[in-house]
Each structure stands twice: as C-alpha cells, then as structure tokens.
Amino acid sequence: MTRYLLLVLLCCWSWSYQAHGANDSNFTMPKLPANVRYFHDVPIGQVGNVQLYIDIAVPAQALATPAPAIVAIHGGGWRKGHKNKFASKIVNFAKRxxxxxxLMYRLAPDHPFPAAVEDVKVGVRFLKAHAEQYGVNPNQIIALGSSAGGHLAAMLGATGNDDSFSTHGLWDDVDSSVMLAVTFSGPNAEFDSQFADQWSSITKFLGGKASSRPDIxxxxxxxxYLDANDPPFFVVHGNADNIVPVSMGRTFVEGLKSAGVEHRYIEIEGGTHKLKQSAPQAQKQAYQQAWQMIEEVIAAQEE
Incomplete structure (x- = not known):
C-alpha cells in the first residue's frame, strides 16, 4: 500500500471517528485548503479512566518527504482549555x-502534576511512533505553547533526556525529546516563591501549596531539569504580565544561561499576560522571530 493510499484511508477513518468522538467539546472543523488533511480525535490510549486524544493536520508535501512537526499545547492554568482551541492554528501551521x-492533557485539580507533563510527553511519543503514517520527521519536532501551555512546552524541552515521566505504558519505547521549545508567558520557574503559594492555579496543579511540598x-x-544537552529555547514574556510575573521568565532565562542552553529571549515592553491584546504588534514580531529560529534550527540540523 502506498503512503498516499494509507493517508487517504486514515483521512476517511478520521472523519468517521469525528462523528463519534468523545472529546469534541463543541468542535468545528476549520476550513481546509486542498493540500491539508485534518485528523480529529485520534486516540492515543487510555490513562486510568481518561482517554487521551490528539488532533493532527498534515500538509500534502509530507507525503513525499517527511516534514518537521509542531506540537501546540493549550493554556488555561492547567485547569481548563481544550486541544480543539488550536484547530485553526494547526491548519495554518500545516499550510506552511x-x-x-x-495535544490533549489531563487537567487539575482532578489530575495534578505530573499528569499534564506525562500526557504531553506521550503525545510526542505517539507522533514519533506514527511518524511514517503522518509524514513526520521524528527528529524535527518543535513544542509550542503559551501560559500553562508554555510551561508544558518548556517541560518537553527540558526533560527530553529524563525518563521519570514515562509512566503510562504507552509508546514508552519511543523518546519524547524535541528539537526546540517555544514558550510564551510561561510559568517556568519560581514555584517555590511566596507568590506561587498564593496562586490558585499553581496550588491546584501541584495538589497543594508549594511551601508544603517543596520536592513536588x-x-x-x-x-x-536544564542541562547542556537540552535543545534550544525561544522565550517570550511581557514585562507587565499580570498573571505570570515576568520574574518567572527572567529567572528561567538565567537558568538557560547557567546551563549553557542556546536560547533567545524577548521581553515585551508593556506586555501583559494577553500579549495579543496589550502588545499586538510586538507579539506579531515575536512570532515572526520564533518562525525564524524554527527554520534556523531545522536548517542547522540538516547541514
């Protein structure tokens, strides 16, 4: 069976599954260009009583040559949000x-840390395990997220060589490393601060106040987890962030420097947590620079 025929069959299966998917959350299929295929609610596997799913958008050119992959991770304070939010976004990535x-992940407080980290890592492993099926270059996966999604993208970057989160028994013969982590407004440090103890999202994510569980x-x-073997990071934070203090971004960048990890940091003047509202032009420029770094990292690997 040719890869093209396999992809057509998968596409038909995906549309059939969509009609019966248990994870739709008011899903609306985005408008698809002729050269993009969309697979909605592809089942990854069962974790406890939760079925994990992934949505995948595939460009036609991935049929001929395996393409780099971007895994997008939604925010919502680890407590809310849905992978369906990024349907149009991943179609736009496929158009490129x-x-x-x-990626879907289990939400706090019902599923505190490390559930969300385990789930995004198994999402990456699933994509690598099915690389040929979806036309993915398994060595060229980029993690991208904002807010809590930025934290999880950073965890993917920092824990690629750490096996402590491979506890599902799902695709655990495949590694979850990524080649670049892009994190916007991410709470990537200072969980041991007084502020973190007062922030309900972190408290519920950790399953209690950080001061009472410092190891967690x-x-x-x-x-x-940062060390010199980590992939590059692209970090963006607004210096007027009213939810995730900019100090969390700055401290994380200092950690990158100390560990000798390649990175670029953009601090947006006057940017609040919602950069699109508070600094739309600066946010747009930051995304343009993120794309530039993505392309540079891919080109460097291919040399």
Missing part, C-alpha cells in the same frame, strides 16, 4: 509545510 498537532514544586519546574 509542517505537520502540526494539538521543584519537580514541576522546567528550570529544574
């Missing part, structure tokens, strides 16, 4: 020639 996926607080921070 990337395989793109939106440390284990939940991307900064705790």
């Amino acid at each position: 020639g990337y395989v793109a996926a939106s 607080a440390k284990a939940a921070m991307p900064i705790s």
Whole structure:
C-alpha cells in the first residue's frame, strides 16, 4: 500500500471517528485548503479512566518527504482549555509545510502534576511512533505553547533526556525529546516563591501549596531539569504580565544561561499576560522571530 493510499484511508477513518468522538467539546472543523488533511480525535490510549486524544493536520508535501512537526499545547492554568482551541492554528501551521498537532492533557485539580507533563510527553511519543503514517520527521519536532501551555512546552524541552515521566505504558519505547521549545508567558520557574503559594492555579496543579511540598514544586519546574544537552529555547514574556510575573521568565532565562542552553529571549515592553491584546504588534514580531529560529534550527540540523 502506498503512503498516499494509507493517508487517504486514515483521512476517511478520521472523519468517521469525528462523528463519534468523545472529546469534541463543541468542535468545528476549520476550513481546509486542498493540500491539508485534518485528523480529529485520534486516540492515543487510555490513562486510568481518561482517554487521551490528539488532533493532527498534515500538509500534502509530507507525503513525499517527511516534514518537521509542531506540537501546540493549550493554556488555561492547567485547569481548563481544550486541544480543539488550536484547530485553526494547526491548519495554518500545516499550510506552511509542517505537520502540526494539538495535544490533549489531563487537567487539575482532578489530575495534578505530573499528569499534564506525562500526557504531553506521550503525545510526542505517539507522533514519533506514527511518524511514517503522518509524514513526520521524528527528529524535527518543535513544542509550542503559551501560559500553562508554555510551561508544558518548556517541560518537553527540558526533560527530553529524563525518563521519570514515562509512566503510562504507552509508546514508552519511543523518546519524547524535541528539537526546540517555544514558550510564551510561561510559568517556568519560581514555584517555590511566596507568590506561587498564593496562586490558585499553581496550588491546584501541584495538589497543594508549594511551601508544603517543596520536592513536588521543584519537580514541576522546567528550570529544574536544564542541562547542556537540552535543545534550544525561544522565550517570550511581557514585562507587565499580570498573571505570570515576568520574574518567572527572567529567572528561567538565567537558568538557560547557567546551563549553557542556546536560547533567545524577548521581553515585551508593556506586555501583559494577553500579549495579543496589550502588545499586538510586538507579539506579531515575536512570532515572526520564533518562525525564524524554527527554520534556523531545522536548517542547522540538516547541514
């Protein structure tokens, strides 16, 4: 069976599954260009009583040559949000020639740390395990997220060589490393601060106040795992962030420097947590620079 025929069959299966998917959350299929295929609610596997799903958008050119992949991770304070939010976004990524996926993860407080980290890592492993099926280059996966999604993208970057989160028994013969992590407004450090103790999102994510569980607080921070073997990071934070203090971004960048990890940091003057509202032009420029770094990292690997 040719790869093209396999992809057509998968596409038909995906549309059939969409009609019966248990994870729709008011899903609306985005408008698809002729050269993009969309797979909605592809089942990854069962974790406890939760079925994990992934959405994948595939560009036609991935049929001929495996393409880099972008995994997008939604925010929402680890407590809310849905992978379906990124349906249009991953279609736009596919239009640029990337395989793109939106990852589901279990939400706090019902599923505190490390559940969300385990789930995004198994999403990456699933994509790598099915690389040929979806036309993915398994060595060229980029993690991208904002807010809590930025934290999880940073965890993917920082824990690629750490096996402590491979506890599902799902695709655990495949590694979850990524080649670049892009994190906007991410709470990537300072879970041990007084502020973190007062922030309900972190408290519910950790399953209690950080001060009462310092080991868990440390284990939940991307900064705790940084070392010289980590992939590059692209970090963006607004200096007027009213939800995730800019100090969390600055401290994380200092950690990147200390560990000798390649990175670029953009601090947006006057940017609040919602950069699109507070600094739309600066946010747009930051995304343009993120794309530039993505392309540079891919080109460097291919040399």
